[in-house]
Amino acid sequence: AQSVTQPDIHITVSEGASLELRCNYSYGATPYLFWYVQSPGQGLQLLLKYFSGDTLVQGIKGFEAEFKRSQSSFNLRKPSVHWSDAAEYFCAVGAYSSASKIIFGSGTRLSIRP
Amino acid sequence: DSGVTQTPKHLITATGQRVTLRCSPRSGDLSVYWYQQSLDQGLQFLIQYYNGEERAKGNILERFSAQQFPDLHSELNLSSLELGDSALYFCASSVTGGAGTDTQYFGPGTRLTVL
Numbered sequence: 001a002q003s004v005t006q007p008d009i010h011i012t013v014s015e016g017a018s019l020e021l022r023c024n025y026s027y028g029a030t031p032y033l034f035w036y037v038q039s040p041g042q043g044l045q046l047l048l049k050y051f052s053g054d055t056l057v058q059g060i061k062g063f064e065a066e067f068k069r070s071q072s073s074f075n076l077r078k079p080s081v082h083w084s085d086a087a088e089y090f091c092a093v094g095a096y097s098s099a100s101k102i103i104f105g106s107g108t109r110l111s112i113r114p
Numbered sequence: 115d116s117g118v119t120q121t122p123k124h125l126i127t128a129t130g131q132r133v134t135l136r137c138s139p140r141s142g143d144l145s146v147y148w149y150q151q152s153l154d155q156g157l158q159f160l161i162q163y164y165n166g167e168e169r170a171k172g173n174i175l176e177r178f179s180a181q182q183f184p185d186l187h188s189e190l191n192l193s194s195l196e197l198g199d200s201a202l203y204f205c206a207s208s209v210t211g212g213a214g215t216d217t218q219y220f221g222p223g224t225r226l227t228v229l
Binding site: 036041042043044045046049090102103104105106107 | 116118156157158159204206217218219220221222223
């Protein structure tokens with residue numbers, strides 16, 4: 001069965017510092033991988049997605065993620081965080097064969113230290 | 115603003131009651147998805163409709179049902195409500211049924227509180 005693990009429940013980084021949020025997945029075939037962000041009181045917004053091709057994916061708001069098949073990981077990175085990046089981040093895995101069913105990780109809450 | 119609208123924003127009701135949540139997808143999107151987000155279960159996929167037909171089913175309870183109407187809006191019906199049904203319910207839409215490849219656009223959610 002497919003699953004997603006986000007090992008960090010809560011991370012605090014200083015404004016201007018770099019960020020890496022971890023995501024590990026378990027899936028038997030080629031996964032479709034997503035990162036979403038949820039700001040307080042808001043719905044989820046897609047940051048980026050990986051289906052195939054270049055393993056380094058660029059997204060919105062200056063985020064990028066790298067797919068590493070050997071490590072079953074899809075970590076999200078940003079070189080310099082802004083106070084507005086404080087939010088909950090969800091990694092998700094989808095499956096081509098399962099008609100759009102997506103499994104979400106438990107989320108990582110990001111706080112920004114001024 | 116994703117273009118997906120959900121009503122109502124908040125809903126407070128009692129155990130045993132029935133409620134209906136409504137979702138209007140983005141213009142042109144044919145597929146609607148429903149998700150439940152709770153503290154203990156996290157974000158879970160409930161059900162997907164594509165152009166009026168059920169396309170995929172997730173962890174949806176038998177007390178819950180959904181439908182998509184000819185104008186493509188969708189309703190999620192929750193009946194015999196229990197305290198544990200208190201959660202944030204999201205609707206998302208996408209252009210096609212996209213088998214995992216479509217980008218889903220999420221609405222702001224309906225917060226349901228069961229007392």
